[in-house]
Structure formats: C-alpha cells, structure tokens
Amino acid sequence: PEDCPPTAEAAVSKYACQRRTTTGNNNKIFTDAFEVLAESYQFNELESRCLGFRRAASVLKSLPCAVQSLESTHNLPCLGEHAKVVIEEILEHGLSFEVEKILSDERYQTLKLFTSVFGVGPKTAEKWYRRGLRSFSDILADSSIHLNQMQQNGFLHYGDISRAVSEAEARALTSVIDEAVHAITPDAVLTLTGGFRRGKEFGHDVDFIVTTPEPGKEESLLHNIINILTKQGILLYCEYQPSTFDMSELPIQRFEAMDQFAKCFLIVRLESSRVEEGLHGDEGDSRGWRAVRVDVVSPPLDHYAFALLGWSGSTMFDRDLRRFARVERRMLLDNHCLYDKTKKEFLAATTEKDIFTHLGLEYIEPWQRNA
Ligand code: DCP
Ligand code: MG
Structure with missing residues (x-):
C-alpha cells in the first residue's frame, strides 16, 4: 500500500463521528499494539491513558492506507509522543518491545483470561488475581468464591461463547x-x-x-x-x-x-x-x-x-458523537434522546439521519462507523 500523503491527513478530524471507518483496517499492526496498551492501562485503572491509546487506534483505523513512516503521521490528531514511539518501534523492528513485555506479563495474561468470562469485569478479575488465583481451575476450586448466575453460565458455556x-x-x-x-x-x-x-x-x-x-x-x-x-x-x-x-x-x-x-x-x-x-x-x-x-x-x-444509533456503535464512534454534541453544539446526546441546552428542548428523531442533521454532521453509514 502507498504511504499516506500528508495533505490527506490534514483533513482527519479528531472526532470519530466525522471520520468514515470501514472494517478494512490498513493499520492493524499498529492498532493491535495500541489496543494491548489500552487494555493494560485499563487493568491498572489509568483510564485517561487507556482512552488515549483507544483514540490513537481509532484514528489509524480510519486511514485509507498503511502508515509507512513516522513523518506521515505528523498531521494526525490524537497521536501522543508515546503512541509515536510505539509506531516507530514497529516500523523499525516489526513489533513493539513494550507491547511484547505486556503480553508476557502474568498479571496482564491473568486479567485478560478472567475478563473473557461472561459476567466478569476488570474489578472482579483484579480481586481474584489479588487472592492469588491464576486459572479457571483455581477459581472453580476456591470454595470461598461466590459466582453469580451470569458468571456460572459464563463458565458453563465458556468454550462456545468465547468462540467468535x-x-x-x-x-x-x-x-x-x-x-x-x-x-x-x-x-x-x-x-x-x-x-x-x-x-x-x-x-x-x-x-x-x-x-x-x-x-x-x-x-x-x-x-x-x-x-x-x-x-x-x-x-x-x-x-x-x-x-x-x-x-x-x-x-x-x-x-x-x-x-x-x-x-x-x-x-x-x-x-x-x-x-x-x-x-x-x-x-x-x-x-x-x-x-x-x-x-x-x-x-x-x-x-x-x-437507541439504534447507540447500540450500533462502535463504542468510540458513539463516545465521540456525544462529545461532539456536548462540546461543539451544546447538546446532550445519549441512547434515549437529544437535548439542546441553548433552546432548552428535546429534539425529536425518527431516523438516525435526523440525529446527524440535528447535530449538523454529515451522515455516516453504519458500515463506516467502525471507529
Ligand atoms: N451498548 C450500549 N449499552 C450497553 C451495551 C452496549 O449502548 N449496555 C452499545 C455499545 C456497542 C454496541 O452497543 O457499540 C454493541 O455492543 P457490543 O459490546 O456487542 O459491541 P459490538 O457489537 O460493537 O462488538 P462485538 O463484535 O464484540 O459484539
Ligand atoms: Mg455485539
């Protein structure tokens, strides 16, 4: 693939809801690495760093071509110094040593395993990890652990529901x-x-x-x-x-x-x-x-x-729709409604297009919302 021309990049919006992102990710090698870093920060409750790497990944997913040099990322939004170091490492060595280190870290591996169970979030996973539990058999053998209905079924059907x-x-x-x-x-x-x-x-x-x-x-x-x-x-x-x-x-x-x-x-x-x-x-x-x-x-x-707009995702697309509404339009958007703080009134919508129109945004098709 061709290197991204810097002129095209100047047009990339910092809002995911102003980018068209299909499932064809040209920068998977970078975004996979960013997602590992984001997840690791999430496990350590460093939410803003986590969000920073999720945003960086989202920007790269929207690019029409693969990043082949650090210079070509110059005008891109949401890429901090740390993200650029990771990009540089991958461009030079084909992988990031920092990411490799996380992937081989016992705590990361264990929390990743535990949160893959339906009904187990980062908090529960962390609690189990701190008790010294490292595997599913450790959890199931520990009589002091009470699994709720959702978690019990998560374990019962684990093989099936962990498969795509x-x-x-x-x-x-x-x-x-x-x-x-x-x-x-x-x-x-x-x-x-x-x-x-x-x-x-x-x-x-x-x-x-x-x-x-x-x-x-x-x-x-x-x-x-x-x-x-x-x-x-x-x-x-x-x-x-x-x-x-x-x-x-x-x-x-x-x-x-x-x-x-x-x-x-x-x-x-x-x-x-x-x-x-x-x-x-x-x-x-x-x-x-x-x-x-x-x-x-x-x-x-x-x-x-x-509700349709909210449940269609992606999570980053929705997050930025709400942020755009709040910051750029003084409006509040969620899965229920849109409220105009200036006019002090709710804005009705029967289609997703109506909502984009209220927000003064170009309509983005569902298949372009893979931000
Ligand atoms: N969502 C929501 N409220 C919830 C749960 C989800 O608004 N209580 C939104 C966020 C997601 C979308 O609904 O964008 C669907 O959630 P999923 O977790 O199923 O995410 P995806 O369908 O996008 O991905 P996957 O392929 O992993 O199912
Ligand atoms: Mg889903």
Whole structure:
C-alpha cells in the first residue's frame, strides 16, 4: 500500500463521528499494539491513558492506507509522543518491545483470561488475581468464591461463547428471533445491530433492537420473546432488566450511564441446521449446536432512532458523537434522546439521519462507523 500523503491527513478530524471507518483496517499492526496498551492501562485503572491509546487506534483505523513512516503521521490528531514511539518501534523492528513485555506479563495474561468470562469485569478479575488465583481451575476450586448466575453460565458455556460468532450464525439467529417476534405482533420491528450492522464478519455476541408502534407494548414484547424461546427449549440463560426509563427526569441525570430501556442478556442455543454455512469452528458442528450470546433491547418507538444509533456503535464512534454534541453544539446526546441546552428542548428523531442533521454532521453509514 502507498504511504499516506500528508495533505490527506490534514483533513482527519479528531472526532470519530466525522471520520468514515470501514472494517478494512490498513493499520492493524499498529492498532493491535495500541489496543494491548489500552487494555493494560485499563487493568491498572489509568483510564485517561487507556482512552488515549483507544483514540490513537481509532484514528489509524480510519486511514485509507498503511502508515509507512513516522513523518506521515505528523498531521494526525490524537497521536501522543508515546503512541509515536510505539509506531516507530514497529516500523523499525516489526513489533513493539513494550507491547511484547505486556503480553508476557502474568498479571496482564491473568486479567485478560478472567475478563473473557461472561459476567466478569476488570474489578472482579483484579480481586481474584489479588487472592492469588491464576486459572479457571483455581477459581472453580476456591470454595470461598461466590459466582453469580451470569458468571456460572459464563463458565458453563465458556468454550462456545468465547468462540467468535460468524455472520452466517448472526443471520440464523436473526431468523430465530424474528419468528418469535412475529408470532407475537406482526407489526413489530426487529433490527440486527452492534458489530454485525457495521458489516463485521465476526462478533462476540449478536445484538438486536426490537420495538412496536403500540405505545407501552415494547416491554411485554420482550417478555413474550423470552417466553417463546423458553418454550422452544433454546434459552440457556436469561438476565432480564426491566425499563427504568422516565422521560420526566432531567436529561443530565441520564447522560453517561448505560441506557434505561428494557433489555435482556441471553445465551441462546443455535442449531447447526439453521446455519447456512454450518457452525463456526468444528466443535459445535459435531454436536449439532452451539451456545451464542445475544442481547435484545426494547425501546419505545419514539426513542428507537437514538437507541439504534447507540447500540450500533462502535463504542468510540458513539463516545465521540456525544462529545461532539456536548462540546461543539451544546447538546446532550445519549441512547434515549437529544437535548439542546441553548433552546432548552428535546429534539425529536425518527431516523438516525435526523440525529446527524440535528447535530449538523454529515451522515455516516453504519458500515463506516467502525471507529
Ligand atoms: N451498548 C450500549 N449499552 C450497553 C451495551 C452496549 O449502548 N449496555 C452499545 C455499545 C456497542 C454496541 O452497543 O457499540 C454493541 O455492543 P457490543 O459490546 O456487542 O459491541 P459490538 O457489537 O460493537 O462488538 P462485538 O463484535 O464484540 O459484539
Ligand atoms: Mg455485539
């Protein structure tokens, strides 16, 4: 690939929501290294350094060509001195010694292993590490450790859910959920969201948004879906979170937190016979099924566009949409709504395009949001 001409780089925005980032990452060798550094900082609770490397990775992902010299990164935003040292090391040696050191570090390896379990976050992983636990068998053999339902199921289905979900599997699951939804209400709307909506070939789970034009029915819709999957005998695990959404709350109380719509975190049994190209990996195929992590969120129809934009990601794209809204437009954006602080009013939207228009941003297609 050609080296990036400096003139093109001058146009790169510091906001991910003003960049078009497809799944074709030309700078994987650098962004993989940055992501290791970011994760390591996260494990050490150095959040701003973590974010710095995530931003740096996001900028390189948007470039139309591979970085081949340090000079060509000159006009790029979000690349600090440290990131440049790493780039230089990789350009010269093909790898970063700092990153290699992290990858072979016992603490990093252990926290990475523990957080790969569904229901185990960095805090729990750290607690277990400090107790001297280093492997899954250490955890399962320690009688003083209480695993919650989610973690128990995380261990139970670990082999399956730690394996990537393919696009064919995501399509098969879409038809499974779609059949359930339409058995309940023919006018319900189901959308595949998350990484698969952005055109990713593989994901760690499958994300859906479902809603219905009948006001107030979206929550019972989710209950009904859960009941149908249970009757079919394919619901292996379900954590249901009821809606806590209240439009009368001041907008400021809602921003930053996770959204308040009714949602469920599931583990679903996917039959091989439903997947056109077979199951991803051979293990599942010989058994005839595999377990898949599925998330379903159910917002009321008038908040659907905001929820869709939030759940489509990427995380960095969303983060920068909110930051852009706040800093450049004096507006507050989250998964529920958009609030104009100057006009002191909520701005309605029925499509994602409406939201971009309110923000005065060019529309970015879902497959260009892999920031
Ligand atoms: N999201 C959210 N609120 C949550 C969980 C997720 O707004 N409680 C958003 C952030 C993500 C998107 O939804 O951009 C989907 O979350 P995932 O963790 O599934 O991320 P992806 O689908 O982008 O990646 P993967 O391929 O790993 O599933
Ligand atoms: Mg996902």
